[in-house]
Amino acid sequence: MISLRQNGSPKAGVQLLDGNRSGAGVPHREALEIILGNIQPERYPAPIREELPAIVSHWLQSPGESPILLGKRDAAEWVKILTGPKGGIKGRQSMPKISFADVPFPPPAKARFTFIDLFAGIGGFRVA
Structure with missing residues (x-):
């Protein structure tokens, strides 16, 4: 691992992975x-x-899109951070593949969906 540098000086606490x-x-x-x-x-x-x-985390899931509430310029900057020569992942020239195995709320292995779920809420309210 190497330390991340910004403007020639090490950035404390942030490490880079070997690409x-x-x-x-x-x-x-x-x-x-x-x-x-x-x-x-x-x-x-x-x-x-x-x-x-949260904005950056959601953008990492679909980096081809603009970040919510921000523009494409921010997305381009973030891609540059991840792939740039002085910052980013060592040996990387393109956007790295992101592993979501460490996301705290993984989807369930098998969704528990039943046919009756299709009709939930269709009945509406009974006003009496």
């Missing part, structure tokens, strides 16, 4: 920490700044 590592991809949490450790949150308005970890 040649085997496995399913870069862990979601580490990609999130790399991006959050390299942006200046003070440039965003307070309501967006509070939601920035």
Whole structure:
């Protein structure tokens, strides 16, 4: 592992993964920490700044789309952070594959859906 650098100086607490590592991809949490450790949150308005970890986390799930409440410029900056020569994942030239195995709420292995679920709420309210 190497330490992340911004403007030539090490960024405390943020580590980079080796891009040649085997496995399913870069862990979601580490990609999130790399991006959050390299942006200046003070440039965003307070309501967006509070939601920035959630915005980045959701963007990592579909990096081809613009981040919610932000524009394509921010998405391009985040891709550059993950793939750039002075920051990002060592040896990476393209957007790394993100592994979501460490996301705290994985989907259920088998959804428990029943036929009656189709009709839930169709009956409406009884006003008497």
